[in-house]
Amino acid sequence: MSLETLSPAAALSSNPGFDAAAFDRCVMPTYGRFPLAIARGEGCRLWDTDGNSYLDFVAGIATCTLGHAHPALVDAVTKQIQTLHHVSNLYYIPQQGDLAQWLTQNSCADFAFFCNSGAEANEGAIKLARKYAHTVLGIHNPVIITANASFHGRTLATVTATAQPKYQQNFSPLVPGFHYVPYNDIAALETAIAQLDASERQVAAILLEPLQGEGGVRPGEVSYFQKVRQLCNDKGILLMLDEVQVGIGRSGQLWGYENLGIEPDIFTSAKGLAGGIPIGAMLCKAFCNVFTPGDHASTFGGNPFACAAALAVCQTLTQENLLANVRARGEQLREGLRAIAYQYPSFITDVRGWGLINGMEISADVALTAPEVVKAAMDKGLLLVPAGPKVVRFVPPLIVSEEEVEEALSMVKQVFQDLTKAF
Ligand SMILES: *Cc1c(COP(=O)(O)O)cnc(C)c1O
Numbered sequence: 001m002s003l004e005t006l007s008p009a010a011a012l013s014s015n016p017g018f019d020a021a022a023f024d025r026c027v028m029p030t031y032g033r034f035p036l037a038i039a040r041g042e043g044c045r046l047w048d049t050d051g052n053s054y055l056d057f058v059a060g061i062a063t064c065t066l067g068h069a070h071p072a073l074v075d076a077v078t079k080q081i082q083t084l085h086h087v088s089n090l091y092y093i094p095q096q097g098d099l100a101q102w103l104t105q106n107s108c109a110d111f112a113f114f115c116n117s118g119a120e121a122n123e124g125a126i127k128l129a130r131k132y133a134h135t136v137l138g139i140h141n142p143v144i145i146t147a148n149a150s151f152h153g154r155t156l157a158t159v160t161a162t163a164q165p166k167y168q169q170n171f172s173p174l175v176p177g178f179h180y181v182p183y184n185d186i187a188a189l190e191t192a193i194a195q196l197d198a199s200e201r202q203v204a205a206i207l208l209e210p211l212q213g214e215g216g217v218r219p220g221e222v223s224y225f226q227k228v229r230q231l232c233n234d235k236g237i238l239l240m241l242d243e244v245q246v247g248i249g250r251s252g253q254l255w256g257y258e259n260l261g262i263e264p265d266i267f268t269s270a271k272g273l274a275g276g277i278p279i280g281a282m283l284c285k286a287f288c289n290v291f292t293p294g295d296h297a298s299t300f301g302g303n304p305f306a307c308a309a310a311l312a313v314c315q316t317l318t319q320e321n322l323l324a325n326v327r328a329r330g331e332q333l334r335e336g337l338r339a340i341a342y343q344y345p346s347f348i349t350d351v352r353g354w355g356l357i358n359g360m361e362i363s364a365d366v367a368l369t370a371p372e373v374v375k376a377a378m379d380k381g382l383l384l385v386p387a388g389p390k391v392v393r394f395v396p397p398l399i400v401s402e403e404e405v406e407e408a409l410s411m412v413k414q415v416f417q418d419l420t421k422a423f
């Protein structure tokens with residue numbers, strides 16, 4: 001079973017709230033979907049169109065920071081849409097200024113650019129690095145180095161930055177100017193930089209995730225990132241971090257890079273930033289801001305609605321002291337998953353992560369896949385998401401309670417009791 005071959009909507013039990021036939025006929029089939037249509041959510045809980053309830057440890061793929069229907073978010077977006085939702089960047093948008101101020105006061109960055117998704121934020125970072133290379137570094141054929149098994153998005157430039165053949169297949173010609181290295185391997189990075197610099201393709205920037213999310217929940221190593229930072233300083237290379245999945249509190253720190261003891265020159269945020277309302281942000285330090293009016297733009301980017309949502313998320317993170325909850329619940333979850341892994345050592349080979357982004361790796365020696373575990377958990381009432389074919393990812397809302405983590409763990413335990421019987 002893989003996510004690419006899951007069932008059509010017509011396989012769902014029929015219910016009056018959902019026209020499955022129309023869905024299958026009219027929606028472009030770009031997703032393998034689980035057989036579930038969701039109608040309503042509250043906190044960490046979702047209800048499907050048949051009225052069954054689920055504990056949500058997916059959170060819209062690490063986006064619903066405050067869970068579902070959180071009063072602070074509901075209030076902020078309701079007030080904003082009743083007042084003004086979109087005007088374009090032809091005019092000044094006060095909420096955009098407020099959000100940029102909050103983000104720069106609470107990170108190492110000096111400036112923020114707003115767009116609508118993670119891929120778009122990374123596109124902005126790639127363009128900024130290229131302009132910096134041309135205008136400051138004097139590099140005419142700049143290269144951006146990214147890591148194997150990374151994920152940076154699905155646009156042409158970001159899918160090229162994403163060093164995974166499965167996402168690139170059939171979309172050539174890809175965008176020139178990217179080079180791939182193994183993650184967490186400083187020697188390989190040094191060799192690649194030396195080889196590129198000896199050619200006419202010089203390195204302008206390195207783009208890495210602090211923890212690889214889609215690529216299997218692989219945390220960055222502190223010693224690696226500190227050496228990468230030093231290498232970038234020594235060579236004048238920009239260090240860009242893709243914080244789209246781990247940023248805005250999910251790692252137990254506000255930004256993933258805080259777990260690594262370094263600061264990036266440029267970083268991107270998106271998924272959890274507005275709690276599930278589409279937004280993206282590209283942030284940079286003052287020295288590398290080479291953008292001037294006309295260089296980059298987005299019609300929707302930073303509109304009053306999305307910025308009001310993001311501000312509500314940021315303020316609630318502080319007011320409800322959510323980082324402390326992320327750390328405590330993350331430890332509880334990893335401890336519980338490790339106890340389960342200890343009972344099934346031939347099935348579960350690793351439990352790893354930061355804060356509330358955690359992965360459970362299924363042994364390469366058994367036929368069991370991550371989507372099969374996810375499907376079995378769904379049938380028990382727990383929503384999880386694969387991160388590749390062999391890693392099950394746990395990314396609940398950051399408001400998740402101790403009881404909800406316990407409940408999730410007991411369902412995971414039942415899943416392995418059942419699944420392992422078949423082997
Ligand atoms: C999800 C993700 C992206 C892409 O974000 P979209 O909003 O889907 O474009 C980019 N980078 C990372 C690390 C992600 O997890």
